[in-house]
Amino acid sequence: LNAEIIAIGSELLTPQRVDTDSLYLTDQLNSLGIEVTCKTIVGDDRERLAAAVRLAVSRSAMVLLTGGLGPTEDDVTRDAVAQALGRKLVYHQEVADQIEQRFARAGRRMAEINKRQAFIVEGASILPNDRGTAPGQWIDEGDVSILLLPGPPGELKAMFEGQCLPRIQRKAPKQVIRAVCLRIAGMGESDVDQLIAPVYTKYTNPATTILAGAGDIQVHLRARCDTEEEALALLSEVGAPIEALLGDRIYSRSGDPIEVLVGSMLRESQSTLAVAESMTGGELAARITSVPGSSAYFVGGFLTYTNAMKAALLGVDLETMAEFGAVSKETADAMASGARKRTGATYAISITGSAGPDSAEDQPAGTAYIGVAGPNGCDVTHRRFLGDRPHVRAFAAQLALDLLRRRLRA
């Protein structure tokens, strides 16, 4: 069973606003085993909305519309749906009375224009609105259900959960959707795909999606089955060979980001961590400390944006920097070792490099040296990242966390 969502409102077509009602509805529908296959956002334009409704009704089992049910001229949803389905709008005096009573309870008089909200598409059942004036409407057109729902999130949620959910459950298949999310560090999107495509392309169920972040690839597998047992079995049938191929590149099977994983590993091994950041300027530590409870293992560190600070705060030899450069293996090594020594932490990570857009010390933008110092010495990894300043910094922080993860696993 599949659904489409149509959000109505010119304000949703400005640069400042996103449609969030559809996220809520998607979550609700998915939990019933219903996929959302398309979302459309249209302004307060009757013709365009009618065209969107016609297209959606032609191909989807459910069409959910949010917004455009208010009392003003701009509120075109009732008219557009009636037009798209070739049905009339019928005035319901009892709906107008309810709206009037609602106003009366608030000590106000209903404005004449609110009577517009009493027009119901012929054959629709009325969904009373406990939280606002606009009633919802449920229309069956052949096998397709069309729901007109109010835009304000509070009204939408109350109406959907109170009146739509039970009705959809009867219509919905007994199917369940279960998903896993593998997160992978240290590989590019196309490398991951090339490796695992021979496995996942043999299946349409589960559906596989690959998402790329900075040094962080997510593989989502979503299985849709009649029972939870079948779904989990299918996920394991497809997931196991994929996991075998990716091996220890997988850092998370729960969807958690790498800073959460590394945090758990540090906690379990009763280790502590310090940082010494130059190019990432605090971003690595900000990620580490974004995890609630990170104060159990993160002690602190040093932000050394100049050579003088690398020398003063970390004890990096000025001659080392003069000879090899501040962006060098030698400096990264001295930074990590210095941070570890000066904080007494079990591990220390250093990052020095050039985030761009300008190059530093003849090193091209994107160059990074990452040091991980621990009880068994210090390793430095050299990489050149492509992309703009935010990307390069995000890549470097991600790689640094993955290097620590590998060290902690060893």
Next chain:
Amino acid sequence: LNAEIIAIGSELLTPQRVDTDSLYLTDQLNSLGIEVTCKTIVGDDRERLAAAVRLAVSRSAMVLLTGGLGPTEDDVTRDAVAQALGRKLVYHQEVADQIEQRFARAGRRMAEINKRQAFIVEGASILPNDRGTAPGQWIDEGDVSILLLPGPPGELKAMFEGQCLPRIQRKAPKQVIRAVCLRIAGMGESDVDQLIAPVYTKYTNPATTILAGAGDIQVHLRARCDTEEEALALLSEVGAPIEALLGDRIYSRSGDPIEVLVGSMLRESQSTLAVAESMTGGELAARITSVPGSSAYFVGGFLTYTNAMKAALLGVDLETMAEFGAVSKETADAMASGARKRTGATYAISITGSAGPDSAEDQPAGTAYIGVAGPNGCDVTHRRFLGDRPHVRAFAAQLALDLLRRRLRA
């Protein structure tokens, strides 16, 4: 002139993700006087995408597609657009060569599947991608322009501004849209609205939108007129009384975030800055150093997540912390003063507090003390922020930057 945007990607149909590329594109198009009249989000489904393209091409002057240009089987945009327009896909060896060279520069071999990205819709012009592998495509179908753009925001922006904007400008109407964005620190959204609503509600042109971030309110005014002069005159007619009401709460009239403003002020006054972060764990420094060229004024700092580190790295007296707490005015003062002394920077900002969800030292989650030390001594500001951990940290960093801004203006 009107445009439609089609975002492609099954991940954009999950409960977790919104399409943000379209916000950027809407902003760009609006600035050229082009309205966005519909947005559609489809999964990695060729038939559905082709249907969306056909509908859009039938009624809009421009159709912008984002995403689905990657190298995997899931990436269906090229195929779907070719199908919708009844055109062939043509393999371009020179595009494949460029992608291969891009990999080579990063010291990697191109995967075989990346050759998919060298298929171009017949008759399209190729939009080279400086930041990624997927080239964009510009197709003219009668009077309609169809743009295939990459999904990653960095690639999209560079390609759009570098290659699409000048071409669209030639096509765009003579009407202009001009906007100003005032950014305000230290006020809540409803306070801002209550203050300025008497001014802006008198006008439908310019349109006014108020957006709320963490301690950061944006007031957008958008005027649409026949000439730039008229638009600017209208913006100033409405903007001047709004600016007078908000006074020095406005930190930016250009839309720039506060770290850019503070950076310019530090540069102009030839001052330097250091930080000492506890609760924000690097987030303040990460924002400061997100600005290219920030190494001209930011020297570095200290991340002190434990009392021991506050004592060792910043010289905060352990007895002070025992008496007043690590989350206290006294500790914030000692942290800022210690950071300034140990780095020699003109100014130092300290943040100590409890980001939550758990409270620290009987201080409720959200409590923060922010110190600003400079040539005229150290001031500490105490605030309690509401919200979850990421919000509290963002609020604290924003307030810290605003406190420094006020000090620098004095």
